[in-house]
Amino acid sequence: MAVSIHIADTIRSVVPALPKQVTVEISKEKTLHEAALEVGVPPVLIVFAIVDGVRKALDEPVGESAQVHFYGTMAGG
Amino acid sequence: MKLIAKSEHCSGCGACKLVCGLTNFGQVNPAMAALSIHGRFPAPGVYEIRLCDQCGVCAEACPVEAIEEENGIFLVDTDACITCGECVDACPHGVMFEHARLDAPIKCTLCKACAAVCPRDALVIAED
Amino acid sequence: MLPGYAGTILRIDLTQDKIAKQPLPAEMAHSFIGGRGFVAKTLFDELPPQADPLGPENLFIAASGPMSGHFMPASGKTHFGCKSPATGGYGDSNLGGHFGPSLKYAGYDMLILTGRAPQASLLVIEDERIALKPAGDLWGMGSIATEARLKAELGDAYQILTIGPAGENGVVYACITHDFGRQAGRVGIGAVLGSKNIKAIAVKGTGSIPVADPKAALTEGLNAFQAIRTKPGFTGWTPEGTAGITDWINRVGAFPTRNFQTSYWDQHTQINGAAILRELKITDKGCYCCPTPCGKYGKARTGLGDVYVEGPEFETISLLGSNCLIGEISEIAYANYVCDELGLDTISAGVVCSWAIECYEKGLLDRETIGRDVQFGDLASVVHLLECISRREGIGDLLAHGVKTAAQKVGQGSEAFAIHVKGLEWSGYECRNAPGMMLAYMTSDIGAHHARAWVLGHDLAGSSGSVHDLIASKGKRERLPKSEVTGRAANVIASQHLRPLFDLLGICRLQFMELGFEVEHYERLFAVITGNPLSWDDMLAVSEKVWHLTRSISARELQGFGRAWDYPPERFMAEPIPDGPNEGHCISRAEIDILLDEYYDLRGWDRNGLPTAATLERCGLKAVARTMATWACHGDG
Numbered sequence: 001m002a003v004s005i006h007i008a009d010t011i012r013s014v015v016p017a018l019p020k021q022v023t024v025e026i027s028k029e030k031t032l033h034e035a036a037l038e039v040g041v042p043p044v045l046i047v048f049a050i051v052d053g054v055r056k057a058l059d060e061p062v063g064e065s066a067q068v069h070f071y072g073t074m075a076g077g
Numbered sequence: 078m079k080l081i082a083k084s085e086h087c088s089g090c091g092a093c094k095l096v097c098g099l100t101n102f103g104q105v106n107p108a109m110a111a112l113s114i115h116g117r118f119p120a121p122g123v124y125e126i127r128l129c130d131q132c133g134v135c136a137e138a139c140p141v142e143a144i145e146e147e148n149g150i151f152l153v154d155t156d157a158c159i160t161c162g163e164c165v166d167a168c169p170h171g172v173m174f175e176h177a178r179l180d181a182p183i184k185c186t187l188c189k190a191c192a193a194v195c196p197r198d199a200l201v202i203a204e205d
Numbered sequence: 206m207l208p209g210y211a212g213t214i215l216r217i218d219l220t221q222d223k224i225a226k227q228p229l230p231a232e233m234a235h236s237f238i239g240g241r242g243f244v245a246k247t248l249f250d251e252l253p254p255q256a257d258p259l260g261p262e263n264l265f266i267a268a269s270g271p272m273s274g275h276f277m278p279a280s281g282k283t284h285f286g287c288k289s290p291a292t293g294g295y296g297d298s299n300l301g302g303h304f305g306p307s308l309k310y311a312g313y314d315m316l317i318l319t320g321r322a323p324q325a326s327l328l329v330i331e332d333e334r335i336a337l338k339p340a341g342d343l344w345g346m347g348s349i350a351t352e353a354r355l356k357a358e359l360g361d362a363y364q365i366l367t368i369g370p371a372g373e374n375g376v377v378y379a380c381i382t383h384d385f386g387r388q389a390g391r392v393g394i395g396a397v398l399g400s401k402n403i404k405a406i407a408v409k410g411t412g413s414i415p416v417a418d419p420k421a422a423l424t425e426g427l428n429a430f431q432a433i434r435t436k437p438g439f440t441g442w443t444p445e446g447t448a449g450i451t452d453w454i455n456r457v458g459a460f461p462t463r464n465f466q467t468s469y470w471d472q473h474t475q476i477n478g479a480a481i482l483r484e485l486k487i488t489d490k491g492c493y494c495c496p497t498p499c500g501k502y503g504k505a506r507t508g509l510g511d512v513y514v515e516g517p518e519f520e521t522i523s524l525l526g527s528n529c530l531i532g533e534i535s536e537i538a539y540a541n542y543v544c545d546e547l548g549l550d551t552i553s554a555g556v557v558c559s560w561a562i563e564c565y566e567k568g569l570l571d572r573e574t575i576g577r578d579v580q581f582g583d584l585a586s587v588v589h590l591l592e593c594i595s596r597r598e599g600i601g602d603l604l605a606h607g608v609k610t611a612a613q614k615v616g617q618g619s620e621a622f623a624i625h626v627k628g629l630e631w632s633g634y635e636c637r638n639a640p641g642m643m644l645a646y647m648t649s650d651i652g653a654h655h656a657r658a659w660v661l662g663h664d665l666a667g668s669s670g671s672v673h674d675l676i677a678s679k680g681k682r683e684r685l686p687k688s689e690v691t692g693r694a695a696n697v698i699a700s701q702h703l704r705p706l707f708d709l710l711g712i713c714r715l716q717f718m719e720l721g722f723e724v725e726h727y728e729r730l731f732a733v734i735t736g737n738p739l740s741w742d743d744m745l746a747v748s749e750k751v752w753h754l755t756r757s758i759s760a761r762e763l764q765g766f767g768r769a770w771d772y773p774p775e776r777f778m779a780e781p782i783p784d785g786p787n788e789g790h791c792i793s794r795a796e797i798d799i800l801l802d803e804y805y806d807l808r809g810w811d812r813n814g815l816p817t818a819a820t821l822e823r824c825g826l827k828a829v830a831r832t833m834a835t836w837a838c839h840g841d842g
Contacts (some may be wrong), residue, residue, distance in 0.1 A: 006437070008721050010662065010718070010719070010721065011662070013662070013757075014662040014663050014665075014666040015666055018505075021797075042665070042666060044457060044665050045662055045665060045666060046453075047449070047450055047453040048441065048449065048453070049467075049505045050438065050440070050441030051436065053440045053441065054440070054441070055441045055442075055445075055449075063433040065435075069437040070436075071438060071441065071442065071719075072235070072662050073450050073453070073662070073718075073719060075433070080584060085264070085488075086493070088489040088490055088498040088500075089491055090491035090492065090493060090494050090495045090496070090498065091493055092304065092430065092623070093495060095494060096276060096277050096426070096427070097424065097425070098413075099276050099419065099423050099426070100423060103419045103420075104413040104419070105274065105275055105276060105412035105413055105414040105415075105416050105419070106310060106411070106412065106414070107306075107310070108310065108410070108411035108412075115361055116361075116385075116535070118353070118384075118385040118386075118502075119349055119353055119385050119513045120514075121487070121513075122487040122488055122502045122504070122513055123488055124488065124489065133328050141811070143586065144508075161416045176411065177411065183739075184378075190427075193427065194426075194427060194430045196433070196434065196495075196496030196497070197489075198432060205506035
């Protein structure tokens with residue numbers, strides 16, 4: 001299935017070569033972590049994923065989701 | 078059409094008050110707002126929104142009939158107002174306000190700006 | 206009239222009870238923007254050199270920025286400044302909430318307090334009316350209790366700053382509290398207010414702030430509030446706020462644990478953002494005009510009692526939590542409440558407590574000195590220390606000076622694990638394998654604080670391609686490769702200009718940093734509010750200027766100031782991390798020197814870390830260069 005993956009500026013500022021958005025074919029059993037590797041995002045930089053508006057852990061499956069956003073961070077406090 | 082408060086969603090940011098004054102008076106001044114937010118801290122730790130429900134008690138209280146209804150919205154005729162403060166005292170929700178720089182009291186015009194800006198959907202417009 | 210600004214500086218000489226209202230100079234607004242810029246400019250111009258930080262000659266400054274109080278997301282920041290009693294150098298700290306906007310509605314961009322009130326006092330500002338009232342009955346009360354009482358007495362419309370017993374008693378990491386849980390925590394700003402005999406400041410403002418184009422300000426403001434709702438982080442980041450990064454910080458081995466002995470703790474899931482939502486939260490609590498409230502107000506139930514408290518946010522989780530091995534979120538929240546009420550910065554207090562407990566474990570402080578047994582993981586131990594510190598009783602009198610001075614007095618090697626830079630305790634990120642972040646802490650102008658620059662992501666990305674596989678299998682603690690030390694300075698410097706820019710503008714940075722809210726919104730809003738179409742790069746240039754200025758202030762105030770002030774504690778250079786993803790890593794003194802040399806060179810400072818006259822002049826600080834020359838403390842070259 002086609003999944004639209006969005007990569008936040010907080011990650012792109014660290015790895016500038018990454019696109020802002022990319023659509024990939026990926027099976028729904030794959031985890032978000034695997035999806036990240038698929039599009040070249042170092043999972044270590046992902047603080048959280050937001051899948052169709054809901055925060056998800058990286059070991060959760062991509063499932064039927066259409067929009068995946070990977071967020072980095074610029075600090076906690 | 079009605080403005081409804083869902084206080085349990087409110088985080089007390091006050092953007093509603095600021096946009097109210099800016100929309101109705103062109104001023105960056107939350108003291109010119111026609112609604113109020115009250116934080117109940119340190120306990121029980123909740124916010125309470127008070128707003129106008131267009132009940133019309135203000136119009137009944139006005140001795141010079143300077144508050145009139147148009148399509149369910151009570152509006153102050155600032156030219157007719159004698160600044161007596163009767164409406165402010167009469168308002169059952171405490172949401173008519175006086176301001177030193179204004180001749181007439183501040184009252185909700187149901188302009189919907191507060192609902193448009195509230196990031197928490199604590200203020201919503203319900204159509205009849 | 207200066208659109209965007211209230212237009213007036215309020216000066217109060219507390220000794221003489223003399224009030225002066227001065228028009229805000231247009232030149233100052235244009236050259237230093239506001240907030241932190243105003244603080245630095247005022248301290249440089251007006252602080253008597255070599256002043257005692259807790260003497261009447263020190264300044265207490267509260268400054269908003271041109272965007273504070275305006276109709277745009279998160280316009281609620283207030284910046285505070287003083288000569289820091291923690292470091293003896295330049296000091297500033299900021300808080301959110303509603304104070305700065307109210308001060309502007311009352312008519313003032315900046316409040317400057319000098320001297321010392323003859324008795325414990327409450328400062329009340331209601332538009333043009335200013336009154337200093339006796340407050341002897343409030344002295345000794347907790348910060349939150351004081352605010353609750355003043356709200357009841359003065360009314361809901363007042364925005365109030367208070368100090369607790371720690372501020373009254375000159376604890377060098379005493380904070381200011383506002384809005385039942387927002388703090389200007391750092392550099393001992395609360396002790397400076399206490400030294401002036403001011404228990405609280407209450408402000409009510411009913412005026413308007415002039416704006417260049419009110420119609421466009423309304424339109425752009427509405428656009429901004431709408432635009433921020435479209436960010437996925439709006440629903441994804443907001444619920445947990447800053448605590449939401451706890452798991453990740455641990456996963457990358459940057460979680461200060463056991464007085465920074467290690468950087469990984471497997472109990473992190475008990476004290477993360479989800480734990481706050483599960484066990485504490487009553488309501489989200491937003492600062493002024495904030496669409497993404499990170500404040501989580503709740504109730505903590507512990508063996509020591511039940512308390513209402515805002516937080517803990519990430520820094521508190523880190524320093525009072527993992528760093529003291531407190532592994533229950535309700536217990537961290539309780540310690541957070543104790544700090545708030547006593548008026549202690551949770552960051553510094555956490556580091557001081559963990560240092561004292563380690564000293565006790567190592568036999569450097571005994572039971573009699575401390576007043577009881579203390580141990581990691583024990584809430585009662587931490588609360589005991591906090592109470593002693595705030596009243597300067599027993600061991601508290603030593604610890605009230607901060608971890609640097611306390612370690613100098615205790616000696617016996619305890620300096621090696623006193624975790625600070627310049628005398629300011631380290632905040633929530635361990636960085637023995639994050640050289641960029643280490644450099645950020647080393648060169649932060651107020652001491653070891655994360656808010657000036659944050660480059661942990663760059664450190665991770667720069668370590669090696671193998672990071673891709675780091676967390677391939679959950680639960681396994683695989684080791685991160687050692688991060689490259691060279692080439693770190695540029696990102697640190699860029700971050701040191703970017704993050705403090707928000708402190709000049711008087712707004713929160715989190716919408717930009719965490720949600721990706723675009724620079725274009727800030728540029729457009731700045732233009733319609735002030736009528737001055739500065740580009741983002743123009744503003745960054747001012748931020749750079751302020752950076753050189755704050756460094757110059759510390760150079761003037763601290764004898765022999767320079768490179769030696771920029772080194773991290775010995776622990777980070779001598780003790781490899783014992784476990785977790787960064788197991789085995791530490792950073793050598795030679796590597797620290799590489800970081801510093803690259804940084805100073807790029808900054809245009811000499812190798813002793815002092816701005817050269819040429820650099821100061823390039824940034825529009827000619828007068829500063831001249832003054833520094835007379836103090837013989839500017840850099841060579």
